[in-house]
Amino acid sequence: VYSHIYKVWEGGAHPLANESDYMNMAYELALRYPEKYEYIVATQAARIKNPDRARQFAFISQAVNPSVAEQERLFNYLLTPEGRRTEPWAIKALSLLCHPLRQKEAVKYIRPALEALQGIQRTNDIFFPTRWARALLRSCRSAEAAVALNGFLSDNPAYPPLLKSKILQAAWLLYRAQGIIPTY
Secondary structure (H helix, E strand, C coil): CHHHHHHHHHHCCCCCCCHHHHHHHHHHHHHHCHHHHHHHHHHHHHHCCCHHHHHHHHHHHHHHCCCHHHHHHHHHHHCCCHHHCCHHHHHHHHHHHCCHHHHHHHHHHHHHHHHCHHHHHHHCCCCHHHHHHHHHHCCCCCHHHHHHHHHHHHHCCCCCHHHHHHHHHHCHHHHHHHCCCCCC
């Protein structure tokens, strides 16, 4: 399937695909073909005509970099208010850092991302904490992710109920995959 998508993306002229579609294809392809990351990102960046989308792509494409050090640098930047200034970009970047192909690596982001949630609630849009929790947990299915999440919740019994509810909602598929019924 992705070899076909790669051909469509590389052709760059499918009549049903627009600039945003090609950007999303590039993100997915860069994750699946890390050895072609630089080529995919450079090629797609050169194709983008809209300056706002060019800035968006430059920001978000950092999340598909195969370098673990670069992924961690971006994640730490997302933890800052400055890194979340353009909220849709931050959510897309976090979701790519926690992509299903990176489930094992993404476990390390669970605790710090949840620890930042109260600050996120204070500094960002009212709906941002929900989107943040979803981007973080949507692709998690592993026992390690469940352990990290349950550890955070156990260590924070007085966590604000509204935020805890958002976390539990975002973790529904994780709990379901692990056969867990949360009791928090």
